[in-house]
Amino acid sequence: MSRYRIACLTSHPIQYQAPLFRYLANANDLELRVFFLSDFSLREYLDPGFGNAIKWDVPLLDGYEYQFLPAIGRTDRVSFWRPLAPGIGRAIREGQYDAVWVNGYAHQAALRMMLAARLAAVPVLFRGESHELSSSAGPVRRFAKRRLLPRLRTPLTAIE
DSSP states (O other): OOOEEEEEEESSOOTTTHHHHHHHHTOTTEEEEEEESOOGGGSOEEETTTTEEEOOOSOSSTTSEEEEOOOBSOOSSOOSSSSBOTTHHHHHHHHTOSEEEEEOSSSHHHHHHHHHHHHTTOOEEEEOSSOTTOTTSOHHHHHHHHHHHHHHOOOOOOOO
């Protein structure tokens, strides 16, 4: 039986994603590799949204393959431009993945990974926490989402 190779990109280790990654890594027909932009959540950090220091007491990296992408710039927080993660295209090409799973599009690395997958003819599995036409987005952002995001997605095909 052949195994489906999936590359997943997410910003940093997140307590509610780790159990899903472990579950998928234990599936007999999947081979999952998770790429992270930052490791700041492995240490105590200040969550600006809650104004509190956070330190997780659950394993965030156990039970699945992962890699922290090389970073240019600060990695103690994640924003659209930070950190800059070179080598995404190379990771996709060299990994010979059957699909790429991208969590969101709020970081330029996610957009670059979708583009790299499209150029390599690798299907993109896309997960977002907001829809493309969110009412909180201004007209320019809604226009950009409506025009650009569909071009980055690759049609899913059956994996044989």
